[in-house]
Amino acid sequence: MEVDEEPKGIVYQCVRCGAYVTYEEIELRGGGIKCTRCNYRVLKKVRPPIVKHLKAE
Numbered sequence: 001m002e003v004d005e006e007p008k009g010i011v012y013q014c015v016r017c018g019a020y021v022t023y024e025e026i027e028l029r030g031g032g033i034k035c036t037r038c039n040y041r042v043l044k045k046v047r048p049p050i051v052k053h054l055k056a057e
């Protein structure tokens, strides 16, 4: 069973450089929500890309 709305699964995308930043990365860095690549502070919340190691075809 998978939990769809798990907070740790939240991913943000930097509106400036387009980098994806996970909630975990943001938490680890502290200092609020910031792009880990360019430090831009405006990130939008996106659905995490579904990364599976198994081919789902």
Ligand SMILES: [Zn+2]
Pocket: 014, 015, 016, 017, 018, 019, 035, 036, 037, 038, 039, 040
């Ligand atoms: Zn950025």
